[in-house]
Amino acid sequence: MANRERNKKILLELVKLQDNSRCADCGAPDPDWASYELGVFVCLNCSGIHRSLSSRVKSIRLDFWEDKLVQFMKSSGNANAQALYEKAVPPYYYRPQQHDCNVLREQWIRAKYERKEFTGETKYPPVSYSTGFYEGMLWKKGKENTQFLKRKFVLSEREFTLTYYNKENESKGPKAVISIKDLNATFQPQKIGHPHGLQFTFQDNDHTRNLYVYHESAEEIVTWYNAIRAARYAYLKTAYPTGTDEELIPKITRNYLKEGYMEKTGPLQKEPFRKRWFILDSQNRKLFYFKEQLDAEELGVIFIGTESNGYSVKECVPKHARGNKWTCGVSVETPERQFVFMCEQEREQREWLEALRKVMSRPMAPQDYTIEANMKYKR
DSSP states (O other), rough: OHHHHHHHHHHHHHTTTTTGOOOOOOBBBSEEEEEEEEEEOOOOHHHHHHHTTTTOETTTSSOOOOOHHHHHHHHHHHHHHHHHHHTTTTSSSOOOOOOOOEEEEEEHHIIISSOTTSSSSSOOOOOOGGEEEEEEEEEOOOOSSSSSEEEEEETTTTTTTTEEEEESGGGOSSEOOOOGGGEEEEEEEEHSTTTTTEEEEEEEEEEEEEEEEEOOOOOHHHHHHHHHHHHHHHHHHHHHTOOOHHGGGGTTTTOOOOEEEEEEEEETSSSOEEEEOOOETTTTEEEEEEESOSSSSEEEEEEEOOGGOOOEEEEESSSTTTTTOOEHHHEEEEESSSEEEEESSSSHHHHHHHHHHHHHHSSOOOOHHHHHHHHHOOO
């Protein structure tokens, strides 16, 4: 018993060290599991992924640790493992965080420890996302219906385009050629209803267009994601040649700050409230609303500026509540008009208020003023 408690104390001291105080794979604080095969400290979620790969893991607090395993953990640790397994991670490759979806975290762990993609050794053939060209089949949702059909996609870093074809016969030409310039990719497993669901968003004339895709293979869909990130990174390096990685990497792809249903009324605030799906794109300072969550195009978009430029958000109780079923109000004031939305629960109301205030508190960049002016012109 004394030996057990001594080893547990040693492990708890090791996990307090700065290098070990966060999960080696997703960065979650205070990991309480460890892989005694790799010598890394990991969180509960990542430990489950390691176990599914037949990697040997134990709980620091609950399991019995032999002396030799404790000595191995003392001589290893997260920093040593990262120096080996993350020696040559490409700058564009997405490093998952603790709240990212399972497919991203699982494939990151597999890429590091199973496929050893980042050890710096020359790979032949090279990993697919690093070649500048990628093609394959993805299941894509129809624009006007909920049916997913197989479509061929072709990514070209040289052309800075993502092309897809409606038929497997390419002789009829592509259905769409999407510029990498405005392309965003973000995993949406819950919304799409598939654990490998991926959403592409891009500008299509005056509209923002959404494509919803998935692939049965976890490795394949994450390869697509990182191939797109590689092409986006190459484009940004070309468009902003003096930009540093610190400046450019956050712009490669982005997750949306907040999504969900709210009820919305019209400009007179006397119109019936209608349920709409909202997406807050923090990077572009835009609040989109759609009829349904998997719609291809938005019904409308609201620019979110700063308080010093006449924008504000607050709780509200609408003067007219015609047709609304929800009672937790959010009022967004812009220089042109007031928008009134209703949330189903106070928690949702708080989250929308917090997210909108976060965007409004961030100073506007020069390109933001251009976006704002273009949106006013279109209206």
